[in-house]
Amino acid sequence: MASGCEFQFMEYVAEQSIDPNLVCSICHKAFNDPVCTPCDHTFGRACITHWLDVSANHSCPVCVESPLTVDKLTVASRLLRNMLDPLRVTCTLCGQTDLQRGNFEHHLNKVCSKMVIECIASDIKCPWQGIRDELQDHVRTCVFELLRPVLSSIIAENRKLNDQVRQHEDEINKLKQALNPLQIAPRSEYGDDSDDTSSIASEISTTDNGVKEEDTIYIRNLPATVKFNDLFDLFSKFGRIKFNPNNKKTDIFILKNKQKKDGPCGAKVAFVDKESADAAVLAYNGKHIQQWNTRIQVNISYRKRKNPAYFSGAHFQDNAHASQEAKPTADHEKFSRQAPNVATTVNPPTSQPEKTQRTKKNK
Ligand SMILES: [Zn+2]
Ligand SMILES: [Zn+2]
Ligand SMILES: [Zn+2]
Ligand SMILES: [Zn+2]
Structure with missing residues (x-):
């Protein structure tokens, strides 16, 4: 999953008891996905990106003088992330509350029943997308999965043929170049x-x-x-x-x-x-x-x-x-x-x- 976007489904539990050093100075909540500025200030990625989007003077919200753009932001230190990882979080998709920040990505990618995922036959072009809960029902009737032996051999064959076509095109081009002087x-x-x-x-x-x-x-x-x-x-x-x-x-x-x-x-x-x-x-x-x-x-x-x-x-x-x-x-x-x-x-x-x-x- 792309860095950052999994945190939009995550909320800290008992936020008021969290160390103030782990709180974003823009939204006053614990960092979801902390990033660092060149002037060594740390903000939540979503907060600082939004700030730079809407503020007229593109600068750090703390030290207003320093010019700042999104591409100057770097992922916060491992130390900071390690301090955040044990904190307890809730999944806003499925409502599960006994999660830790450090395990949240795994929860979304492997467990969360409400996460939108692709069919297990997406590799053979099944276009289905739905929440994990509905996958089993879909797979029972998925025609792509049913035809997997046929489709995967056709797809493999097609890939092989495409490779051959590319190879032959290369050879033809080489031969054409070699033959140019002979055409005269x-x-x-x-x-x-x-x-x-x-x-x-x-x-x-x-x-x-x-x-x-x-x-x-x-x-x-x-x-x-x-x-x-x-x-x-x-x-x-x-x-x-x-x-x-x-x-x-x-x-x-x-x-x-x-x-x-x-x-x-x-x-x-x-x-x-x-x-x-x-x-x-x-x-x-x-x-x-x-x-x-x-x-x-x-x-x-x-x-x-x-x-x-x-x-x-x-x-x-x-x-x-x-x-x-x-x-x-x-x-x-x-x-x-x-x-x-x-x-x-x-x-x-x-x-x-x-x-x-x-x-x-x-x-
Ligand atoms: Zn924030
Ligand atoms: Zn700053
Ligand atoms: Zn969940
Ligand atoms: Zn399917």
Whole structure:
């Protein structure tokens, strides 16, 4: 019980016979809860607190000159309290009179039949409060106590889960920090901008001021032989992958390694919502994939900050967002005109497996 408040239910018996040194000079009664001022005067806590509340000049009632505030008050000496403890007191709640001040706290907390207490099932959230006398009656019908085995196991389980959530959040934050530098795809890995496959790669930001594509994941360290269907099987379980009704293409792009033909390659998968993308990152980032015998990196995709000149000729934006954009056809035509030209002059047809796979898939 908080210091002091138990004494509000306590009254001294035969107060007139009490040693005058144990009497408060404000209320002229024996001290209930004596406190000391810095000027070495002693008062009942309730009396001096009230005095400082209402008096205009905040000072000790005895030596008026000394400034005084409540936070300067200290509990009176043990000697004084030891002198008070044997005094006989009455409990104003239950009327019991054969008590000593020193035992009064115990009386209130363990014995007093009229003290307001909580249910014995308050630890499992029973909201009941009442006098100690009524506790037995309450407990007989307390549904919380009745369900104690169930509730306490649920509460324990809940506490365990909360701890786990906190732990996982910590781990996720640590991983996020560790992954930040990895989210930046080194441009050189996917070659130059000479054909449409690598032009997608070049859209992936190489700096962290890129535009986050929240619904799209970027997968790295895939084997050169990775197939559209493999990616579709692996990632479609996290949610619906975007589908462009205009060109009938599913939004999965494989980004071939331009420098080393059989070197690791990348891929982008665009979901219809960011939750699916987050789930895919959570499930597969840093995970070893048996069928490919490689550890893949999966992150939310970053696209280079908008460059109008670049985007007028780029098709990735079209494929991913054509359904939402005003003039997809015009952009797409533009790209179609450019693509064969670029592809035939710079790359042999075999370096277009991404296109081939798309065609296969959509046949
Ligand atoms: Zn007093
Ligand atoms: Zn004083
Ligand atoms: Zn009592
Ligand atoms: Zn209860």
